Amino acid sequence: MALPQPAPEPARRRTLHERLATAPVVCGEGYLFELERRGYLQAGAFVPEVVLEHPEEVEALHRQFVHAGSDVVEAFTYYAHREKLRVIGKDGILEPLNRQALEIARRVADGTGTLLAGNICNTGVYDPADPATHAAVREMFTEQVGWAAEAGADFVIGETFRFLGEARIALEVIRAAGLPSVVLLVAGHEPTTRDGVAITQACRAMADAGADVVGLNCVRGPATMLPLLGPIAAAVDCPVAALPVPYRTTPEQPTFHALRDPEPLPLPAELPFPTALDPFTCHRYEIADFTRRARAAGVRYFGLCCGAAPHHLRAMAETLGRTPPASRYSPDMSKHVYLGADRRLRAANQEYRHSL
Numbered sequence: 015m016a017l018p019q020p021a022p023e024p025a026r027r028r029t030l031h032e033r034l035a036t037a038p039v040v041c042g043e044g045y046l047f048e049l050e051r052r053g054y055l056q057a058g059a060f061v062p063e064v065v066l067e068h069p070e071e072v073e074a075l076h077r078q079f080v081h082a083g084s085d086v087v088e089a090f091t092y093y094a095h096r097e098k099l100r101v102i103g104k105d106g107i108l109e110p111l112n113r114q115a116l117e118i119a120r121r122v123a124d125g126t127g128t129l130l131a132g133n134i135c136n137t138g139v140y141d142p143a144d145p146a147t148h149a150a151v152r153e154m155f156t157e158q159v160g161w162a163a164e165a166g167a168d169f170v171i172g173e174t175f176r177f178l179g180e181a182r183i184a185l186e187v188i189r190a191a192g193l194p195s196v197v198l199l200v201a202g203h204e205p206t207t208r209d210g211v212a213i214t215q216a217c218r219a220m221a222d223a224g225a226d227v228v229g230l231n232c233v234r235g236p237a238t239m240l241p242l243l244g245p246i247a248a249a250v251d252c253p254v255a256a257l258p259v260p261y262r263t264t265p266e267q268p269t270f271h272a273l274r275d276p277e278p279l280p281l282p283a284e285l286p287f288p289t290a291l292d293p294f295t296c297h298r299y300e301i302a303d304f305t306r307r308a309r310a311a312g313v314r315y316f317g318l319c320c321g322a323a324p325h326h327l328r329a330m331a332e333t334l335g336r337t338p339p340a341s342r343y344s345p346d347m348s349k350h351v352y353l354g355a356d357r358r359l360r361a362a363n364q365e366y367r368h369s370l
């Protein structure tokens with residue numbers, strides 16, 4: 015009779031620092047846009063009530079991003095802060111929403127051996143000239159980071175900051191909680207923060223203040239984020255992050271807010287942003303190309319923001335040498351009925367390829 019064996023110790027997950035020391039880290043983001051497209055979140059206020067109303071959809075998307083190559087499960091607490099909930103008149107769901115988002119992400123991270131990240135973001139409250147807003151922002155971050163710490167977050171992502179001053183408060187709060195930090199700034203139409211600091215200098219300031227990873231997320235597509243990354247990497251000693259939106263921004267239209275569609279079709283508003291950006295979407299090979307170039311520029315923490323879908327993320331992970339579970343289904347056109355070259359295909363169909 016076999017003696018009962020003690021349960022094996024679960025393998026300790028490598029920390030963010032340990033992972034970054036040996037290889038790039040991938041973090042799937044873009045929950046707002048993807049769940050909006052799927053019909054579970056409203057464009058406009060962009061508040062993630064889906065966490066409470068359809069938790070199964072949030073969990074599924076977390077799993078799909080991990081399947082596609084994400085090393086991180088970021089709790090979906092973007093815009094789940096006191097100010098946004100005040101704007102939609104639902105202050106009462108602040109804490110349940112945050113705690114549930116963290117619990118969903120924890121479950122997926124535990125089940126997949128990935129890291130759990132808490133998340134705080136731009137508040138819409140911060141005013142450089144008004145110290146009372148600084149205190150309000152600090153209070154909002156403190157409660158959210160506190161919930162993330164209680165949920166066992168491995169680190170906290172503070173992101174989409176246009177004010178260096180607001181990012182600084184986020185970093186102070188994350189550090190005070192004893193958690194590693196990823197601080198991500200927005201480079202808008204001009205690569206300068208709203209409080210007037212060149213984006214490279216702002217990243218440098220965050221690194222000097224103790225951020226573990228600094229970089230850029232959202233708003234700019236691959237083509238217009240890429241030129242900013244080398245100078246940031248040269249200016250800081252810590253790992254640099256890049257999480258563009260997967261849209262074809264240009265020097266003339268450098269952000270997804272600036273994109274204008276030459277097609278004269280009627281839109282509900284002047285801008286294609288945020289619900290008519292489809293024709294500008296990057297294909298997966300453009301994401302792969304960005305990944306190669308960003309890596310050469312010194313980026314070590316990769317991801318994609320609003321607009322990203324799992325196929326984009328898989329292309330990014332594969333370009334970094336990974337074979338996530340989704341690679342099982344990466345394209346192989348050799349057996350396509352018309353376009354393939356496999357000898358088992360029927361020649362008559364291959365000859366017809368030019369008439370498709």
Ligand SMILES: [Zn+2]
Pocket residue numbers: 044231232233259319320
């Ligand atoms: Zn974004």
